[in-house]
Amino acid sequence: MRDNGIGEALRIYYTRYLLIGIPLTLALGTAGSYLLFDDGRSRWDLHIFVAVSVMIVGCWIGGWIYQAKRMKPRVDLGWGEVLIALNKPDRKLLLRQIAGKDPVDPKRLGVARAVAVQLRESNATILLYLPTAVTFFGPARRVWCYAIPMGIFLGVFVYLLIRDFRRQGRFLEETAHHDSR
Numbered sequence: 001m002r003d004n005g006i007g008e009a010l011r012i013y014y015t016r017y018l019l020i021g022i023p024l025t026l027a028l029g030t031a032g033s034y035l036l037f038d039d040g041r042s043r044w045d046l047h048i049f050v051a052v053s054v055m056i057v058g059c060w061i062g063g064w065i066y067q068a069k070r071m072k073p074r075v076d077l078g079w080g081e082v083l084i085a086l087n088k089p090d091r092k093l094l095l096r097q098i099a100g101k102d103p104v105d106p107k108r109l110g111v112a113r114a115v116a117v118q119l120r121e122s123n124a125t126i127l128l129y130l131p132t133a134v135t136f137f138g139p140a141r142r143v144w145c146y147a148i149p150m151g152i153f154l155g156v157f158v159y160l161l162i163r164d165f166r167r168q169g170r171f172l173e174e175t176a177h178h179d180s181r
Contacts, residue, residue: 029054
């Protein structure tokens with residue numbers, strides 16, 4: 001199992017495709033809303049709702065296509081889930097090694113690298129679809145007592161996800177010299 005640049009693919013998605021896709025889908029959604037639902041009255045809330053909905057669907061579909069075409073080829077996952085096959089103490093030890101909290105055991109380095117690649121790929125997939133997390137704020141747009149805690153929860157979740165993604169990448173870089181097999 002090997003990571004062949006999934007971090008770079010994710011960076012390209014966020015710095016190029018998403019930055020072009022969001023304004024484009026918002027503009028298309030707004031224009032389409034005015035063409036479909038404009039009856040002479042000012043219904044800006046409907047136009048904003050349609051534009052944001054088109055943006056969310058566009059981000060979801062664009063992320064889905066980008067994952068299939070650009071991210072999946074950059075990761076060689078093999079055919080089995082390594083983390084499930086481990087018992088709880090071994091799993092905990094490997095996760096601590098990947099996080100940099102414990103020294104790396106040379107006997108289990110291959111397994112630890114395989115776990116790091118699989119976790120990094122799953123975290124990258126979650127980060128790819130994260131822009132659609134705006135939908136969590138949809139039901140709470142008029143009730144701020146729900147929107148604020150949801151925003152805080154989402155912010156902490158994103159921070160922890162990015163932190164783990166970077167730790168896994170650092171672990172794979174530090175142990176790259178052992179991946180000559």
